Amino acid sequence: MKNRETRKRLYRYAKEDTPDLKAQIKASSTYKDFMETQTHMPQRSPRFRWNRRLAFGGTLALLILLFVFALPIFETPASSTVYMDINPSLRLQVGEDDRVVELEGVNEDGVQFLSRLENLHNKSFDDVLDVLIDEAIEQGLLSEANPYVMFDVQSENEDLRAHHLSKMEERLPEIAQARVPNFAMMQGSSENADEDELERAQQHGISVMKSRIIEAILEETDEYDFETLSEYSVGQLRQLLDDYDISPHRPGPPHRTPPSGP
Amino acid sequence: MNKHKLENIVEAFKNGDETAFDRLYEETKTDVYYTILLVLKDPSLSEDIMQETYLKMIENLPGYRRKGEFRAWIKTIAKRLAINAYHKRKKETAIDADEHPNLFESEGQDSEKRYYLEELMNILSEEEQTIVIRHAILGDKHKDIAKDLDKPLGTVLWKYKNALEKMRKEGGGFDEE
Numbered sequence: 001m002k003n004r005e006t007r008k009r010l011y012r013y014a015k016e017d018t019p020d021l022k023a024q025i026k027a028s029s030t031y032k033d034f035m036e037t038q039t040h041m042p043q044r045s046p047r048f049r050w051n052r053r054l055a056f057g058g059t060l061a062l063l064i065l066l067f068v069f070a071l072p073i074f075e076t077p078a079s080s081t082v083y084m085d086i087n088p089s090l091r092l093q094v095g096e097d098d099r100v101v102e103l104e105g106v107n108e109d110g111v112q113f114l115s116r117l118e119n120l121h122n123k124s125f126d127d128v129l130d131v132l133i134d135e136a137i138e139q140g141l142l143s144e145a146n147p148y149v150m151f152d153v154q155s156e157n158e159d160l161r162a163h164h165l166s167k168m169e170e171r172l173p174e175i176a177q178a179r180v181p182n183f184a185m186m187q188g189s190s191e192n193a194d195e196d197e198l199e200r201a202q203q204h205g206i207s208v209m210k211s212r213i214i215e216a217i218l219e220e221t222d223e224y225d226f227e228t229l230s231e232y233s234v235g236q237l238r239q240l241l242d243d244y245d246i247s248p249h250r251p252g253p254p255h256r257t258p259p260s261g262p
Numbered sequence: 263m264n265k266h267k268l269e270n271i272v273e274a275f276k277n278g279d280e281t282a283f284d285r286l287y288e289e290t291k292t293d294v295y296y297t298i299l300l301v302l303k304d305p306s307l308s309e310d311i312m313q314e315t316y317l318k319m320i321e322n323l324p325g326y327r328r329k330g331e332f333r334a335w336i337k338t339i340a341k342r343l344a345i346n347a348y349h350k351r352k353k354e355t356a357i358d359a360d361e362h363p364n365l366f367e368s369e370g371q372d373s374e375k376r377y378y379l380e381e382l383m384n385i386l387s388e389e390e391q392t393i394v395i396r397h398a399i400l401g402d403k404h405k406d407i408a409k410d411l412d413k414p415l416g417t418v419l420w421k422y423k424n425a426l427e428k429m430r431k432e433g434g435g436f437d438e439e
Contacts, residue, residue, distance in 0.1 A: 006398075007426065028317055194405065
């Protein structure tokens with residue numbers, strides 16, 4: 001029996017074994033007083049509620065306007081950090097003008113991969129994605145046998161993050177699908193990585209996104225170890241996530257963006 | 263149950279729907295009970311504090327505004343009351359530091375499930391119990407557990423995995439239903 005099943009059974013037993021105190025609570029004066037008050041409490045009219053919402057909305061709009069006009073005075077250039085794992089693992093810093101201001105390899109393969117390319121600094125995000133994907137296909141790192149790219153975008157600016165995320169989701173299939181028809185993307189998670197996670201990922205020469213997937217798999221099975229899985233491709237790890245039916249909404253493992261196009 | 267559905271039940275209860283309380287209790291009882299049990303390590307006292315938690319929740323419900331955070335809110339109430347009870351009890355009685363607490367030991371309850379839970383928890387150390395209960399029953403993230411226990415994430419993940427393995431290997435009958 002796997003860990004997940006043990007956990008599920010333990011949770012079920014614990015739930016069934018939790019004391020039922022509903023009757024005692026309902027017999028208390030606190031409960032009775034509450035029910036008495038709530039059933040006789042006059043409800044606010046919808047008009048009152050709408051007036052309150054409008055007032056709140058107006059104040060919020062005013063604050064936003066003030067913020068927007070005051071912002072340029074204190075503004076520092078916003079940017080997103082884009083992580084891409086083919087493997088190689090890469091990190092791109094993309095400004096709000098969609099220019100790539102920084103580009104580096106997260107692991108040894110990433111450093112080597114970039115060393116063969118022209119200088120991509122200050123080029124447009126679209127152009128850089130073109131070059132990276134083309135080169136990955138050229139080198140056979142991205143192919144029908146290994147059609148996955150894992151990525152994540154982090155930014156303090158939520159709009160910018162959403163913008164760059166949608167750019168990745170639109171642009172990557174456009175570039176890759178002509179040459180890799182079964183191309184698929186998977187959004188990973190590198191959010192709030194702590195020192196332990198960074199150190200572990202660095203030790204094994206992989207990204208935090210990949211390290212989190214491995215940890216999620218190891219939580220479900222002891223058939224593998226971290227060392228072995230760190231050598232697996234993104235596609236192979238994706239297969240294991242499916243095999244062990246690991247929920248995409250749990251912390252750590254990524255969720256898959258289904259392949260688009262034909 | 264997702265946060266949105268739970269909030270609808272809370273709203274229904276706030277509007278005086280009696281059946282909503284039953285649903286609210288069923289949805290949150292395990293979180294509340296085990297949050298308290300982890301602090302007090304005393305099933306009998308935990309039941310008292312559990313009742314106190316729900317009464318406190320009802321008292322404060324008219325002022326509850328944190329949409330989507332009900333589960334966290336009631337767990338906070340439970341933890342606070344449990345810590346108060348712990349300090350109160352500490353003043354009254356000296357606690358045997360060497361005692362290995364059995365979180366599932368309770369007089370008058372001899373269900374089959376309890377038997378298994380007691381058996382299983384006898385196998386685990388106190389730290390393993392904490393990790394297993396927090397992750398498997400309360401749904402806390404390994405990362406948060408590691409932070410609270412001041413241990414590296416990898417250690418907590420490893421201990422959790424080992425604890426479940428131990429439970430399967432040494433907990434007679436847990437594998438078969």
